[in-house]
Amino acid sequence: MAKIQIAMTVNGEAVEALAEPRTLLIHFLREQLNLTGPHIGCDTSHCGACTVDLDGKSMKSCTVFAVQASGAEIRTIEGMAAADGTLHALQEGFREMHGLQCGFCTPGMIVRAYRLLQENPNPTETEIRFGIAGNLCRCTGYQNIVKAIQYAAAKLNGVPLQEAAE
């Protein structure tokens, strides 16, 4: 099938590339745009490692065709830190609270948690766990991921957080 021109905004930058209609968004991001932060984990829309923010929605980019995202605004883990390299509160939280071990799920976790905090800036622990139910972590047991998100929520809300990592 002939390639078609696909244009979108990724991490604030307008990008354009040729791709077949059957090209999945995750392949478009990783192979055409060299954004290898979003990972391919299960490739079956379960694990959430490929999660990106698409027009204000958390999306599993292994289950969206790039062409469906034509004209969309996308944010990946590469777009989380400030231009000067200052980490986003969520990235800082994952570092401070030991929210990762192998790190494979982390880009999806952080991008998902970003949208969760946009919609609910002050989530309870239960709401955090429900909100990241589409992201699987095989290392941590989630405890410190929850704390990392609580850390970020507190920081973004300007409230001090006393709790330490497990």
Add this chain to the structure above:
Amino acid sequence: MIPGSFAYHRPSSVQEAVALLADLGTEARALAGGHSLIPMMKLRLAAPDNLVDLAGIKELKSIRADGGDIVIGAMTTQHEVLASDLLTQKIPILRETALQIADPQVRYAGTLGGNVANGDPGNDMPAVMLCLGAAYQVTGKSGERRIAAREFYQGAYFTALEPGEILTAIRIRVPATGHGYGYEKLKRKIGDYATAAAAVVLTMTGGTVASCSIGLTNVAETPLWAEAAANILVGSSLNAATVKRAVAAAEAITAPATDSRGPAIYRTKMAGVMLARALAHARSRAS
């Protein structure tokens, strides 16, 4: 996993979509949220040569009151169902059900229309639509028609939709004020289809059941409307003996498959347990 090749179309109106589907023939498929179809395409269990993406059709995205009905556009996502104050207030069983579908990411993409039109017996909303007595508005080349949800499901992935027709909206009569409701779903983990699930909507008058409707999910090739079970309950106080008879009547119409979710007899019994819980929940909410 990479799907087979296809040509992509993005119509901006229902008429255009229907014309495209008619011209492109039987190997063309309509694409809604894609979270059933794209995984099937990645596994090459589906290999449409043309995809008609419905995402660009604005008229398919709306939730509006129409007299005593609420009309929900087919491309309304599960996330939008959860965010709708109108639905939460008028038909709260939809919110309760949507919260039990898949996970947050999937709910941002998955649509109500796709969920009910795909004919997958594992989907949750079809049984709720049977319970509510919903009607589906569909449009094809020869025009528009309305199909009762209770007459829509014919077999696994077989529905009353004709080739080239698309489901455009779901019309639901708003249940009576003070009705009780419950959707109880047994699943092994987040994101799983139901081992068994039950939907209940009922009204109570002076401690007795005035009306009752029951739907069952994933315990047959189609969603089930458990009419006989519901009729047993009408006029009762939902006392234990009557509930037991209704549960037995509901179990009797199930025909689940033995699969990784358990043996058929277990899934039948779990349908009964889910029904008993949904009834108790519905009763506690009825006023």
